[in-house]
Amino acid sequence: MGSFFHHKVLQPHSSKNTCPFSEGKSNNMRNVKIAFGLMTTLPFRLPEDWSSGDSGRASVWYPFVGLVIGSLTWLTWMGATQLFPQPVAGVLVLIVWVSLSGGLHLDGLADCCDGLLASTSVERRLEIMKDPRLGAFGGIGLLLLLLLKAATLAALTPVTGIGILLAASLARWCILPAGLLPMARPSGMGADFAAGFRRWFIVVGSIFPLSLALALGTRGIISLLAGLIAAFLVLWLAKSRIGGVTGDVFGMVVEVVEAVSLLTFIMSL
Numbered sequence: 001m002g003s004f005f006h007h008k009v010l011q012p013h014s015s016k017n018t019c020p021f022s023e024g025k026s027n028n029m030r031n032v033k034i035a036f037g038l039m040t041t042l043p044f045r046l047p048e049d050w051s052s053g054d055s056g057r058a059s060v061w062y063p064f065v066g067l068v069i070g071s072l073t074w075l076t077w078m079g080a081t082q083l084f085p086q087p088v089a090g091v092l093v094l095i096v097w098v099s100l101s102g103g104l105h106l107d108g109l110a111d112c113c114d115g116l117l118a119s120t121s122v123e124r125r126l127e128i129m130k131d132p133r134l135g136a137f138g139g140i141g142l143l144l145l146l147l148l149k150a151a152t153l154a155a156l157t158p159v160t161g162i163g164i165l166l167a168a169s170l171a172r173w174c175i176l177p178a179g180l181l182p183m184a185r186p187s188g189m190g191a192d193f194a195a196g197f198r199r200w201f202i203v204v205g206s207i208f209p210l211s212l213a214l215a216l217g218t219r220g221i222i223s224l225l226a227g228l229i230a231a232f233l234v235l236w237l238a239k240s241r242i243g244g245v246t247g248d249v250f251g252m253v254v255e256v257v258e259a260v261s262l263l264t265f266i267m268s269l
Contacts, residue, residue, distance in 0.1 A: 035061035039172065040069060041102045055189060056179070056196025063173040063208040070168030073097045077153060077161050090154025094146065097168075106142060108251015110134055112234075113141030115248070116241045125241060126184060129248050148259050155266040163265035166216060166223055170209040171257035174231040175250045176202045181235060184244035193247070219265060227261035 035058040036044035047054075076096045080089035098106065115129035117137045128135070134142075156163065179197040183190050213220040231253050238249040 031058040032061050032064075034058035035065050036068075039065045039104065040100055042068075042100070053192060053196025056193040056198075059176055059179070059193065059197055060201040060205050062175055063169045063205045066169035066172035067165060067208050067212075069097070069100050070165035072100060073168065074161060074164040077156065077164060081158075081161075086154040087150075090150045090152075093153045094150045097149075098146075105251040105254040106145075108248040109145060109255040110138035110142050111248040112238070112252040114138040116237055122184075122242050126246075129242075129246065145255055145259055149262065152259070152262050152266055156262075160219070160265040162216065163219070163223060163262055166209060166212040166220060167227070167258045167261040169212060170224060170227045170261050171254040173202075173205050173209045174227065174253050174257050176205050178231070178235055178245055178250055178253055181239060182244035184238070184242040184246050184249075189247040190245060190250070193250070219269065222267075222269070223261045223264040226264045227257040230256050230260035 030047060031054075033044045034046060034054055036042055037046040038055060038058065039062060073093060073096060077089070077093045080092045083089070084092065111129045114131070114135035114137045115125040118125055118128055120128075153164075176197070179193060180199070180202075183194050185191060209224065213224040216223070234249070234253050234256050235245065238245050238252075
């Protein structure tokens with residue numbers, strides 16, 4: 001299966017290393033459009049003059065994109081739970097949630113399940129992750145995660161449903177610290193991300209998930225911590241199995257953090 005957002009990206013024409021806010025409003029809007037164009041199926045066209053590192057420069061907006069995805073999903077959840085029984089509503093909301101990202105991160109999750117869990121060499125694991133065919137581990141991983149998400153969405157209440165916003169924003173913020181790890185491949189979209197990524201994006205991007213977590217009180221803080229632990233474990237697995245991260249690993253981080261963060265909102269505390 002393909003790597004994280006590679007199927008959406010045009011070939012780079014040039015290289016530039018400016019930060020997202022260094023060229024005023026036009027450059028800022030370019031990065032916003034790139035972030036939405038890469039991470040969602042919403043009608044944002046990617047620029048034709050794609051430059052090396054553009055995905056990394058746009059990453060400061062990923063948590064905001066997650067907030068928008070979460071808001072649309074939450075609104076869908078509010079409507080669906082009024083019209084359908086909880087189990088049906090959970091499945092319908094999940095369909096919308098997946099559709100908003102085009103199944104992008106699920107693709108990375110499946111690739112990682114197939115590759116990272118294989119008992120073979122590092123080189124062979126990377127080859128498996130690039131293979132467009134879905135293996136047994138990938139299929140099982142996809143099925144289990146989708147079932148968990150659907151069940152969790154069905155179990156949310158009017159009070160805890162707002163946790164969808166935090167889960168979606170936090171999961172995409174977790175891509176940013178993941179960018180500090182070495183790239184397992186010298187090329188590909190993971191490498192393009194690294195070329196434009198700046199460490200200070202982590203601090204700026206944290207405004208969205210951190211504000212949400214604080215606004216949601218104790219359960220929000222627990223959800224935040226649980227999501228961070230989940231991201232750490234995924235990244236530790238990737239580092240130990242392939243020596244670093246790839247675009248697929250970013251996708252797996254998003255999916256696992258979303259599921260774990262959301263799960264905390266239905267726990268008995």
